[in-house]
Amino acid sequence: MSKRQRQVVYGLLIVAGFGGAAYSFLGRSSPAKVSDTLTIQGLCLSCKHEGAVQHPNTEPAPHKCPECGQQAVYPLMYCFDCRRRFVPELVRTDPAGPPRIPPSFRCPGCRSSNVIQFIPNQPELQPVGDLPPPRWN
């Protein structure tokens, strides 16, 4: 091996070393990253389990239920006007897929559009009750 060739080989080894270090750095930091998942207060329309559900932020509702395993957890909403929690009326956009939350919706109880996604333990969000969940399947 000539001196020139040896320099090239060492150069490649150094680049590979840096690449490996950067890769392991990214690999280490990814579990701490929280921006790619969302936690919602959801209601399972299959088994009626309610609780916090974590899902990838690219995944639209419904999400997988930790209790019954069905893809049937929808986010709970809160109506500021009648102060009840609800799951919006669902729409079936894809005949083969599950029903989805429409892009805009009103409170099924009082028809108000003054609604927000429900967050537990918020002083501004004090529900007085729940509206019956929509039909599912």
Ligand SMILES: [Zn+2]
């Ligand atoms: Zn369930």
Ligand SMILES: [Zn+2]
């Ligand atoms: Zn309402």
